[in-house]
Amino acid sequence: MFCTTSSPEQRRWVRSCWMSAAIVVPLVIGAALAFRLYHLHGVAAYAVAVLPTLPILWVLAELGRYLAVEKDEFQRNVLIQCVLGGTGGTLATTTIWGYLEDFARAPHLDLVYVYPIFWLFVLVSYPVVTLRYK
Amino acid sequence: MNRRVGSPAKYRFEDRFLFFIVPLFVLDGVLGFWGFHYHHLHPAGALAVVCAALQSSPIIAFIVIIALYLAEENDEFQKSILVQSMLWAIGVTLAVATFCGSMEKYSQGPRVDIASVQFLFFIVMIIAIGANRWRYR
Numbered sequence: 652m653f654c655t656t657s658s659p660e661q662r663r664w665v666r667s668c669w670m671s672a673a674i675v676v677p678l679v680i681g682a683a684l685a686f687r688l689y690h691l692h693g694v695a696a697y698a699v700a701v702l703p704t705l706p707i708l709w710v711l712a713e714l715g716r717y718l719a720v721e722k723d724e725f726q727r728n729v730l731i732q733c734v735l736g737g738t739g740g741t742l743a744t745t746t747i748w749g750y751l752e753d754f755a756r757a758p759h760l761d762l763v764y765v766y767p768i769f770w771l772f773v774l775v776s777y778p779v780v781t782l783r784y785k
Numbered sequence: 786m787n788r789r790v791g792s793p794a795k796y797r798f799e800d801r802f803l804f805f806i807v808p809l810f811v812l813d814g815v816l817g818f819w820g821f822h823y824h825h826l827h828p829a830g831a832l833a834v835v836c837a838a839l840q841s842s843p844i845i846a847f848i849v850i851i852a853l854y855l856a857e858e859n860d861e862f863q864k865s866i867l868v869q870s871m872l873w874a875i876g877v878t879l880a881v882a883t884f885c886g887s888m889e890k891y892s893q894g895p896r897v898d899i900a901s902v903q904f905l906f907f908i909v910m911i912i913a914i915g916a917n918r919w920r921y922r
Contacts, residue, residue, distance in 0.1 A: 682887060682891075683891075686891035687891075691891075696888070696891070697888075699887075700884050700887040700888045700891070700894075701884060703883055703887060704879075704880040704881075704883045704884050707876070707879050707880050707883055708876055708880050711872060711875065711876035711879070712876070714872060715869065715872045718868060718872075719865075728855075731855065731868055732852065732855075734871070734872070734875070735848055735851060735852050735855075735871070737875075738848060738871065738874075738875050738906070739844065739845055739848030739849075741875075741902070742841070742844040742848070742902065742903045742906060743841045743844055743845050745899045745900060745902040745903065746837070746840055746841035746844060746900050746902070746903050747834075747837040747838060747840070747841050748837075748899055748900075749837075749898050749899040749900020749901070749902075750833075750836065750837035750840045750841075750900055751833060751834070751837045752898070752899070752900075753900075754827060754828050754829070754833035754836060754837060755828075755829060755830070755833040755834075755837075759896070759899075760899050761886050761889065761890060762882040762883065762885050762886030762889060762897055762899060762902070763882075763883055763886030763887060763890060764886070765878070765879060765882040765883065765886070765899070765902060766879045766882065766883050769875070769879060
C-alpha cells in the first residue's frame with residue numbers, strides 16, 4: 652500500500668499492519684486447532700474465540716494513532732478516504748449478501764470473512780483515491 | 786438558550802441525511818416489513834439482486850455523505866471527531882464479527898445473519914460520536 656514509505660510514522664503503521672497479519676494467522680490456526688482437538692465449551696471457548704480479534708483491534712488502534720500523529724494532511728486524507736471506501740464496501744457487500752441469503756438462497760457467508768473483506772476494499776480504494784489526485 | 790451554530794458543511798450534512806438517508810431508510814423499512822415479512826414476497830433472480838442492492842442503498846448513501854462532509858468541513862476538530870467515531874465503529878464491528886464468526890464456525894454460538902453487520906456499525910458509530918463529543922465537551 653505504501654510502497655514509498657518515508658515518514659517514521661508511516662513506517663511504524665506499515666510495520667504494525669504486517670505484524671498484525673503475522674500474528675493473526677497463527678492465532679486463527681491455533682483457535683481452530685483448540686476447538687477441534689479439545690472441543691472447548693463455555694468460558695474457554697469464548698476466551699479462545701476472542702484471541703483472533705486482538706490483532707484486529709491492535710491494528711485499528713494503530714491506524715487511529717497514525718491518523719492522529721501524521722503531519723502530512725494529504726497522506727492522512729488519502730488513508731481516511733481508503734478506510735471510508737473499505738467501510739462502505741464492506742457494509743454494502745455484507746448487506747447485499749445477507750439479503751441474497753434470504754431471497755435467493757445464496758450460500759451462508761461466515762462472519763469471519765468481514766475482516767478480510769474490509770481490507771480488500773481498503774486496498775482496492777487506494778489506487779482509486781490516488782488516481783483522483785494525479 | 787444553549788443553541789450552537791454549526792458550520793455550513795454540517796448543515797449540508799444534516800440536509801443530505803434528512804432528505805436522502807431518511808427516505809431510503811423508510812423505503813427499506815416499508816419493503817422489509819410490509820413486503821417481505823407481511824406479504825412474504827420472495828423475489829428471485831435479478832429482482833432479488835435489485836432488492837438486496839436497494840436494502841444496502843442507505844449505507845452507500847451514508848458513506849458518500851460522510852465523504853462529502855469530510856471534504857467540505859473546514860473545522861479539523863469536527864472532522865477528527867467523525868473520523869475517530871468511524872474508526873471505533875469499524876473496529877468494534879470487525880472485532881465482534883470475527884468473534885461471532887469464530888463462535889459460529891465451531892458450533893459454539895448461534896447463526897448470525899451477515900446483514901446485521903450494518904446495524905452493529907451504525908449503533909457503535911452513534912455511541913462513539915456521543916462519547917467523543919462528551920469527551921471533548
